[in-house]
Every structure is written in structure tokens, then in C-alpha cells.
Amino acid sequence: MRRRLLWLWLLPGLVAVLVAVAGPWLDTGDPGRIIAMPYAPRGAGLPLGADYAGRDVWSRLLHGGRMLVVLPVLGTVLTMLLGTALGVLAGYLRGPVDFVVSRLDNLLLAIPPVLILLMLLHGWGYSAATLVAVIVATGVPFVSRIARAATRQAVRTGYVDQAVGLGDGPVAVMTLEILPNIVRPILADAGSRLAIAIFITASAGFLGFGPDEPNWGAMISQNIEGVTLSPWGMIVPAVALAALTVTANLTLDRLTARIPA
Numbered sequence: 001m002r003r004r005l006l007w008l009w010l011l012p013g014l015v016a017v018l019v020a021v022a023g024p025w026l027d028t029g030d031p032g033r034i035i036a037m038p039y040a041p042r043g044a045g046l047p048l049g050a051d052y053a054g055r056d057v058w059s060r061l062l063h064g065g066r067m068l069v070v071l072p073v074l075g076t077v078l079t080m081l082l083g084t085a086l087g088v089l090a091g092y093l094r095g096p097v098d099f100v101v102s103r104l105d106n107l108l109l110a111i112p113p114v115l116i117l118l119m120l121l122h123g124w125g126y127s128a129a130t131l132v133a134v135i136v137a138t139g140v141p142f143v144s145r146i147a148r149a150a151t152r153q154a155v156r157t158g159y160v161d162q163a164v165g166l167g168d169g170p171v172a173v174m175t176l177e178i179l180p181n182i183v184r185p186i187l188a189d190a191g192s193r194l195a196i197a198i199f200i201t202a203s204a205g206f207l208g209f210g211p212d213e214p215n216w217g218a219m220i221s222q223n224i225e226g227v228t229l230s231p232w233g234m235i236v237p238a239v240a241l242a243a244l245t246v247t248a249n250l251t252l253d254r255l256t257a258r259i260p261a
Contacts, residue, residue: 013247016240020065027062031055031214039229048232052222057233064214065240071128072197075135079193083140084186087147088174092155101148105141113138117200118207126210135197146189150182157181184256191252195245202241216241 032055040050048057090101108116117134124130154160155178163177204210205217216237223233 010247010250012243016243020069023062027059029059031059031063039226041230049230051233052226060214061236064216068201068216071131071201072194075132075197076194079136079139080143080190083143084147087144088151091148091151092174105144108141121209131201134200139193146185150185151178154178154181187256191249194248198245
């Protein structure tokens with residue numbers, strides 16, 4: 001029963017991922033073509049009505065989610081790799097390395113993620129590289145702190161002392177002894193990092209950055225004024241984004257629970 005309930009929780013997110021990734025292949029039309037009056041209701045040829053400019057909401061939904069999956073996953077992977085590397089180095093080597101990493105973490109944690117997003121978007125312009133950089137800059141301090149604390153705890157265990165006594169160098173000790181034993185707490189945080197990465201990527205579109213291309217975040221912002229006339233242009237992408245974040249957390253939590261403590 002618990003497994004069935006879990007699949008019921010995951011099903012909306014899996015559908016959202018499928019729509020986001022395979023959507024452009026499922027719809028061969030032009031999502032930018034005006035085919036009806038603004039905020040036209042649902043009808044023949046318009047399963048979700050029209051948006052503020054008279055474009056097909058369903059077509060734009062199919063074309064607007066892929067980057068909200070690809071970029072957050074890429075940014076989260078880079079965040080976990082870089083944050084783990086910095087945390088392990090700081091926790092094991094200590095001294096000046098620990099001092100520098102800790103101060104950088106404190107500096108980045110003091111800046112709100114939305115402010116980092118706005119600064120980089122205004123400075124570098126809207127691009128996939130900019131969004132990934134924002135995800136990494138806002139997520140690395142959290143992962144680094146977790147890895148640093150777990151590494152300090154692992155250093156006090158007997159197997160690390162034994163490896164050092166057998167002549168293993170710092171790189172071997174960190175990669176072969178420490179890293180495999182701190183994977184669980186790091187992965188436990190990965191769900192939150194991925195959810196925040198989806199939020200950051202969608203926020204860029206919601207705030208009006210980027211070209212006028214289909215984007216679930218932009219669809220929410222663009223169609224909010226006509227929610228009483230045709231709510232589907234705002235509600236459906238919002239539900240899809242919520243399903244993505246919930247599924248990301250649940251999936252990574254289940255993977256973490258399968259790793260031996």
C-alpha cells in the first residue's frame with residue numbers, strides 16, 4: 001500500500017517530466033502563432049484555451065518545459081560535485097583551505113538567491129550558462145557545509161587513521177575512505193537543491209528575462225491578469241512546476257533511503 005501511495009504521489013511529476021522533455025516532439029505546430037482572441041476559452045482546437053496574446057496554451061505548454069528540467073538537473077549535478085569537493089577539502093585539510101572555503105560559503109549564503117539571479121542576468125544576460133551559474137552559486141555553499149561537517153566527523157573514525165597509517169596520501173584518503181561514507185547526507189540534500197534549481201530557472205522566465213519563447217515560468221506571469229477569463233494559461237504551468245519539485249524531492253529521498261547508513 002505504501003508503494004502504491006508513493007507511485008500516486010510521483011505520477012503527476014512523472015507526467016510533468018514527460019511533457020517537459022517530450023513535449024516539443026509531440027507538437028509540431030508553431031507555439032508562437034496567434035490563432036484566437038486573447039484569453040479565448042477552451043474549445044475546438046484549443047484544449048486549454050488561448051493566452052494573453054491569443055496563442056495556444058497547450059502548444060506553449062508542450063514547448064515550454066524542457067529547459068526547466070535540463071538546466072536544473074545539470075546545475076544540481078555541478079553543484080553537488082563542486083560543493084562536495086570543496087567541503088571534503090576544507091574538512092580534511094583544514095587550516096587556510098578551511099578558512100577560505102568557510103568565508104566564501106558565508107559570503108554567498110548572506111546574499112539572497114533572487115538577488116544573485118538578478119545580478120547575473122543583468123550582468124551576463126539571459127542564457128543557459130547564466131542560469132546554471134546562478135544555480136551553482138546559490139547551491140554550492142549549502143552542499144559544501146554539509147560535506148565539510150560530514151568529513152570532519154569521518155576524520156575522527158578509525159578507518160581514516162588506519163588508511164593514513166598504511167601510507168595512503170590525502171587524495172586517496174579523501175576519495176577512497178571519506179567520500180563513500182558521506183554520500184548519504186549529501187544526497188539527502190540533493191532533492192532540495194534540485195527543487196530550488198527548478199524554482200530559480202522558472203523565476204527567470206517569470207520575471208520577464210529571456211526571449212519570447214514558451215516557458216512555464218513566463219506563462220504564469222504573462223497570463224495572471226486574465227485568470228478570471230481563462231485560468232488554464234496560469235494554473236496548468238504552475239501545477240506542472242509544483243509537480244516537478246515534489247517529485248524531485250520524493251525521488252531523491254527514496255534513493256537516499258536505499259543507501260546503507
